[in-house]
Amino acid sequence: MLGLGRIRAQPRTSRSWSFSEMDFDSKRKSNFAGKLLLATCLTVMCIIMIRHSPGFSGLSEFSRHEPGVTHVLVTGGAGYIGSHATLRLLKDSHRVTIVDNLSRGNLGAVKVLQEQFPEPGRLQFIYADLGDAKAVNKIFSENAFDAVIHFAAVAYVGESTQEPLRYYHNITANTLVVLEAMAAHGVKTLIYSSTCATYGEPEKMPITEETPQVPINPYGKAKKMSEDFILDFSKTSDMAVMILRYFNVIGSDPNGRLGEAPRPELREHGRISGACFDAALGILPGLKVKGTDYKTADGTCVRDYIDVTDLVDAHVKALAKATPGKVGIYNVGTGKGRSVKEFVDACKKATGVDIKVEYLDRRPGDYAEVFSDPSKIYRELNWTAQYTDLEQSLRTAWRWQQKHRNGYGSPLAMAI
Ligand SMILES: NC(=O)c1ccc[n+]([C@@H]2O[C@H](COP(=O)([O-])OP(=O)(O)OC[C@H]3O[C@@H](n4cnc5c(N)ncnc54)[C@H](O)[C@@H]3O)[C@@H](O)[C@H]2O)c1
Ligand SMILES: *[C@@H]1O[C@H](CO)[C@@H](O)[C@H](O)[C@H]1NC(C)=O
Ligand SMILES: *[C@@H]1O[C@H](CO)[C@@H](O)[C@H](O)[C@H]1NC(C)=O
Ligand SMILES: *[C@@H]1O[C@H](CO)[C@@H](O)[C@H](O)[C@H]1NC(C)=O
Numbered sequence: 001m002l003g004l005g006r007i008r009a010q011p012r013t014s015r016s017w018s019f020s021e022m023d024f025d026s027k028r029k030s031n032f033a034g035k036l037l038l039a040t041c042l043t044v045m046c047i048i049m050i051r052h053s054p055g056f057s058g059l060s061e062f063s064r065h066e067p068g069v070t071h072v073l074v075t076g077g078a079g080y081i082g083s084h085a086t087l088r089l090l091k092d093s094h095r096v097t098i099v100d101n102l103s104r105g106n107l108g109a110v111k112v113l114q115e116q117f118p119e120p121g122r123l124q125f126i127y128a129d130l131g132d133a134k135a136v137n138k139i140f141s142e143n144a145f146d147a148v149i150h151f152a153a154v155a156y157v158g159e160s161t162q163e164p165l166r167y168y169h170n171i172t173a174n175t176l177v178v179l180e181a182m183a184a185h186g187v188k189t190l191i192y193s194s195t196c197a198t199y200g201e202p203e204k205m206p207i208t209e210e211t212p213q214v215p216i217n218p219y220g221k222a223k224k225m226s227e228d229f230i231l232d233f234s235k236t237s238d239m240a241v242m243i244l245r246y247f248n249v250i251g252s253d254p255n256g257r258l259g260e261a262p263r264p265e266l267r268e269h270g271r272i273s274g275a276c277f278d279a280a281l282g283i284l285p286g287l288k289v290k291g292t293d294y295k296t297a298d299g300t301c302v303r304d305y306i307d308v309t310d311l312v313d314a315h316v317k318a319l320a321k322a323t324p325g326k327v328g329i330y331n332v333g334t335g336k337g338r339s340v341k342e343f344v345d346a347c348k349k350a351t352g353v354d355i356k357v358e359y360l361d362r363r364p365g366d367y368a369e370v371f372s373d374p375s376k377i378y379r380e381l382n383w384t385a386q387y388t389d390l391e392q393s394l395r396t397a398w399r400w401q402q403k404h405r406n407g408y409g410s411p412l413a414m415a416i
Contacts, residue, residue, distance in 0.1 A: 061121030062097060065144045070319070071095040073145045073187075075130060075178065076152030078105025080260040081193070081246075081308060083113065084253060085149060088312045090117045097143055099136075100152065101129040104263060108408025112257055130174040133181070140185040147189035147319060150178055153223075156269035157197060160219035171222035179233060189240045189322045190230065191315055196247045196304075196331070196370060198224040205337075206373035209245075209329050216365070231327060240322035244314060247333035247372050248272070251307035251393035252400050259400030260308075261407030272303075272340070273394065276347035277401045279355045286356030289340050294368040302337035304371035307387035310334075317381040333372030334385040343390065350394035 062071065072089055076082040077098030082105070086096050090113065098110060110125045117123050128135045130152055153171045154160070160167040175192075182190060197220035198213045215221045227243055234241045250273045252259040262274060270278070278284040292299040314332045321328065338346075348355055377383045387393055 061095065062124050062143050065146065066095075069093070069095050070146045071097065071144055072319070073097050073099060073139075073143070073148045075099050075148070075150045076105065076193075077125075078102055078107060078110050079151060080105075080262070081249060081311065082149075082151040083109040083258050084308045085151070085312045085315055086113055086123070087116065087253065087258060088316060090122055092316060095121060096123050097139075097145065098123070098125045099128050099130065099139060100125070101127060103129075104154070104266075106261055106408035109258055109261075112408075116257065130177055131169065133177045136177050136181045137184065140181045140187065145185075145187045147191065147322070148178065148182060148187060149191040149193075149315060149319070150175060151193045153193065155195075155219065156266060157217050157219045158269040159266070160217050160222070164218035167218040167222045168225075171219070172225045175226040176229065179230060182239070183233070183237065188238065188324060189319070191242045191244065191318050191322070192226065192230055194223050194227055194243050194245045195220065196245055196333070196372065198227065198245060199370075201367045205369050206335065206371050207331060208373045209331055209376055227329075234325075234327050238325045240324050241327045242318035242322050243327070243329045244311075244318060244332050245330065246311060247304035247306050247331070247370070249308055249311055250305045250390075250397065251309060251387060252397045254309060254396055256396075256400055256403070259397065259404055259407075261404065272343060273347075273397060276344065276355065276394070277351070277398060280347070280351035280353040280398070281401070281405065286358055287344060288358045288360055289344065290360045291362035291366060292359050293362070296339055296368055298339050298341045300340035301366055302339050302369040302371065303343075304333040304335070304337055305343070305390060305393070306333050306385060307393045310383075310385045310387050313386075314377060314381070314383050317377075317383045321381055328380065330377040330381065331372040331374050332377060332383075333374050334388050335372055335374045336388065337369055337371035338390055346391040347394055350391050351398050 065071070072094050074082050074086050074089070074096055077086045077096070078100035082098070082100070086098060089096050113123055126139055128139060130136055152174065154167055179190070196207060197217065198215050199207050199211050200214040200216040200220060202211045204211070213224050215224050230241060230243065233239070248271070260274065262270065267274070267278065275284060275287060279287050289300055291301060294301055296302050311332055314330070318328065318330070344355065344357055374384065
């Protein structure tokens with residue numbers, strides 16, 4: 001549906017380029033500087049971890065249940081959606097433990113959250129790999145979680161076809177580790193991040209929760225497998241399970257505290273909004289729209305774009321309604337499809353940049369139209385999308401992108 005031009009390796013005239021340039025160059029040459037930076041970052045991280053580990057202060061709010069306070073383990077909380085969800089959970093007076101190994105997330109996002117909620121017992125960050133069952137078990141035995149929201153994953157369709165094992169490992173196997181730890185430690189509420197990619201290429205639109213799931217790439221398959229064993233396990237336990245299948249997530253915190261900052265090396269797999277901002281910033285020469293002869297109103301592909309603020313609200317509502325022994329499966333989308341052309345127009349307006357658009361032939365494997373029927377989540381959780389003005393969502397995200405041209409800075413560094 002949308003392809004990205006190759007990332008150009010020469011510096012641009014504008015200073016905004018420094019981020020990628022630095023990243024790309026440092027890989028090649030400055031081995032020593034890299035090591036030094038890593039050492040510094042690790043030291044800083046150790047300090048944070050010690051400061052925020054329960055034993056340090058002697059007060060271990062995180063290690064005991066407190067009536068009226070829901071302690072949520074947010075896996076992948078340093079990532080795009082997980083950080084936004086953490087912000088909302090903290091605002092709603094929940095207690096949050098983030099577990100993330102920063103393979104794709106940003107410590108800078110965690111720092112922003114800690115600055116917003118510095119009081120003891122609100123937010124703790126634990127640097128750990130969910131693939132490490134021993135580490136995960138230790139975390140569960142030292143903390144009293146009431147619920148888990150499991151975001152941590154690798155999440156690029158294109159990458160999943162190139163590196164399938166990475167996907168089965170980091171989605172399916174890691175989810176099993178989390179579920180086993182929950183079972184072993186009696187944590188009984190799970191909200192799971194799934195995706196419309198589990199549906200594959202359905203014949204009928206819109207997609208309801210009953211639409212058969214026939215995923216067509218390792219990403220969708222890995223998520224579907226995770227859903228399957230979560231559901232099987234739930235039949236044998238009194239766990240409260242909510243599975244949310246997101247459509248295309250866009251936008252960022254309306255107050256500008258958080259944004260989306262994927263690794264530069266993932267740009268080529270990137271999503272449409274990232275590509276649009278990169279084109280507006282001049283990091284990409286322009287946008288390549290692949291396919292203009294689909295059976296849609298304007299010939300370009302149609303997708304369902306859900307604002308991250310709405311998505312996070314769906315998690316909060318799912319958490320509130322989660323019931324022991326019950327499973328809820330919900331699509332989270334707007335119910336309205338937007339064409340790539342509409343998206344690009346909204347992006348041009350939001351950024352005020354006349355982005356160069358190249359219209360090319362179809363790319364194999366793209367389907368014409370994907371959008372949700374979100375009526376079930378409205379009926380059962382009283383959730384509907386509120387942030388449905390595409391241009392507005394993009395304007396919000398663009399504001400953050402402009403102010404954070406280097407994202408959160410180095411992924412392991414804090415923006416002190
Ligand atoms: N962004 C979308 O459009 C979209 C759509 C549908 C579903 N989802 C799902 O939402 C979830 C969050 O996606 P996102 O866009 O925020 O991605 P993201 O890459 O920004 O965040 C994922 C986070 O998980 C962490 N992580 C990955 N593997 C880990 C491991 N083994 N141990 C510890 N931490 C690990 C990463 O460091 C990162 O911070 C994913 O499960 C994804 O599949 C996203
Ligand atoms: C994060 O976890 C993955 C396994 O899922 C591991 O391969 C990778 O090395 C870890 N990254 C860091 C920075 O620890
Ligand atoms: C995922 O798993 C693979 C092993 O299959 C590992 O090499 C990789 O570092 C892991 N982590 C991420 C974030 O991809
Ligand atoms: C549903 O949500 C709306 C606002 O989003 C609220 O005004 C209304 O009271 C809610 N209804 C129920 C039954 O909770």
